[in-house]
Amino acid sequence: MTQLTNAKNNILTDEMRLVAEAEKLSPETVCTLIREGRAVIPANNRKKRALKFCGIGAQMKTKVNANIGTSQDYCNVDDELEKTRVAIEAGADAIMDLSTYGDIREIRKRIIAESSVPVGTVPIYEAVLLKRPSNEHRSVLETLTETDLFDTILKHAQDGVDFITVHCGVTHAIIKHVQSNPRTGGIVSRGGTILGEWMKLHQKENPLYEKFDRVIEIAREYDLTLSLGDGLRPGAIADSFDYAQIEELKILAQLAERARLADVQVMIEGPGHVPLHQVQAQVLLQKSLCKGAPFYVLGPVVTDVAPGYDHITSAIGGAVAASAGADMLCYVTPMEHLGLPQAEHVREGVIASRIAAHAGDIAKGIESAIEWDRKFSLSRKNRDWDAMIANALDPQKPAAFRKMRKPQKESVCSMCGQLCVYALANGEKVL
């Protein structure tokens, strides 16, 4: 039984009740949103461990996902467990283990055991990694089979993964189109690139597209939420809203419909690199084409030229996307486009993304978000520094900054001193 099966039968599950409480909605509303495919609760039904459930979709607070995981260059499970803790402590609502090196299954199991929030994965990374050791004489892409892909997905479901990215919309036809119509940034999704190269080599259709029913079958059994990946997402500002992106989105909309009919929870992944004036349109198009399916965007970053600051470029795009209706933001760390992030970059990425999500929530009209700011500003007017620090989106930084630049007079700050507007307006004889 999946959450969607229950919703279709008007059965209120514990997960729905907990999400309803967190979102200040009625359980009935949550149930309706899930039934309509406008919200999901990623929660693998075989997982024993208590989970902080995460509702993603309409009327709910915008969520933040943090990607962690090993790479060929930095492959240490303890580092990734540390990043998991840091991300969750900083307020991430979900974690994706994108490990691409080492004993991926073991790493995944340990991250799932560590995480109090839902865990997502991209199974194809493991599928290609497993082919490597025994086949040095042939390339991985040559030896990789359809069966490998489905077997890996099944394994992830069995391990308790809550949601998976599957690039089911990368069709042979789109890949051919991109070959004859080169993009500025090319194809930047790793999963999309692997499938694209595999299809070109074998001259076959994408198995995840052609045999989507097999994906659905596994997902339904474990209530594994499908996150339909945008393998053709723009990876350069110049490629946003191009034919390949939109053709794939159209296919994802059709696949989402099939998933929902089969009681499988589904969300849609979105870009990527998008110029600021197109961000709202990206969300509106997805929402319309995909009939309100939750939209999970990566950034979007609003310029290509600021590596080292992509937590900021993506906070800009993410805030606008959220305000337009995006439901979950995949964080981007300052290390994006440059290397594998360390724990400190994970933290910065989560905070920046939470700022974007919160700015979006105010714009979405979410009462608790609006109230947070109102109360906070009253503390500011009252110069209640303890309350400001305690209730800040991240208390650590303002606490450290205030210590770093202490004022002589504790009631004000060292920016304005005797010109503190609140002291002046309060009739204190500071001038």
Next chain:
Amino acid sequence: MTQLTNAKNNILTDEMRLVAEAEKLSPETVCTLIREGRAVIPANNRKKRALKFCGIGAQMKTKVNANIGTSQDYCNVDDELEKTRVAIEAGADAIMDLSTYGDIREIRKRIIAESSVPVGTVPIYEAVLLKRPSNEHRSVLETLTETDLFDTILKHAQDGVDFITVHCGVTHAIIKHVQSNPRTGGIVSRGGTILGEWMKLHQKENPLYEKFDRVIEIAREYDLTLSLGDGLRPGAIADSFDYAQIEELKILAQLAERARLADVQVMIEGPGHVPLHQVQAQVLLQKSLCKGAPFYVLGPVVTDVAPGYDHITSAIGGAVAASAGADMLCYVTPMEHLGLPQAEHVREGVIASRIAAHAGDIAKGIESAIEWDRKFSLSRKNRDWDAMIANALDPQKPAAFRKMRKPQKESVCSMCGQLCVYALANGEKVL
């Protein structure tokens, strides 16, 4: 003679030609924009020193201003000169010296001598500071006279200041309105608060409003660009677009018209704290009411609750404001709301604000901005790391990050390693 006098007479000045070159516009276009009051070139006509001129307005790149200056708690001229250098090196287009302590005139002169970009000030800070030492028995607000205000403005003009913030729109009527209709965040502009408290104490109208012709007279003589300050800007998300803010904006629009008629260059200052869904409307309203006058916004920050990260909250608001037509962004540093920034915070603030301005410029359709991203993405696809670092918005950070997380294989990065999409798509046998 001011730039505006010349523009009205269709005389192309050196300043117009240099700005035209920088903006890839014709000098005639720049002249027309100035004549129409849709652009300004802040450049005090008594200043001897060569200046990097800065065009602010329609069809031009969005500019970034960095505030520096001493405070009661941290008053060291060398620190402020260092911040001036750091801000300009990081790419600030203008500097405002907001010193509120020490020998303000001397500090101002040294900053003007140090700066290769236009320098702005807020004269009222000096006016109140100068009253302090000899009048300990009475408050500064009691002894401060109308003459003090105008004398200080004249002194700033004589010292070579290029633009000044004057809170001419803070009228007695609006102050009374705010008294009987308290705001969540109150009045957060220092100049606006000083004038408001002065008016309440003396039961008089704002001299800068009542005797605006005297402000105009000084400004015209020195071609001092007026930046009409928004003393009633919202300082809390809950106060955005309230009666006080809009009533003041209406007055600023009238004063701007009077300034232009008198050949005085003028721009309008804008908020402040604004929820994301109102940012565009803020800009559209100002542009319409003020007949296209350049709009110089402070942030806007899109949430109150993230002190320590207001370079990010303001990059979000600033990018959206720029894309809607704002012409100059006043940076906000991570130290905002907490204390006086140090040089490192100045640098972070300028970079974040430049990211916002550039994202806005892409949305505005500025060709050079769009081309920068396109070329940058080609370098990325070609994995030309040297070009990426050299052409990054800030080269320092990506250079440091790439060193910090080195890949074994120089051609890729340590995030993806063997899964590098560009290597895969290039047919390199990485898998």
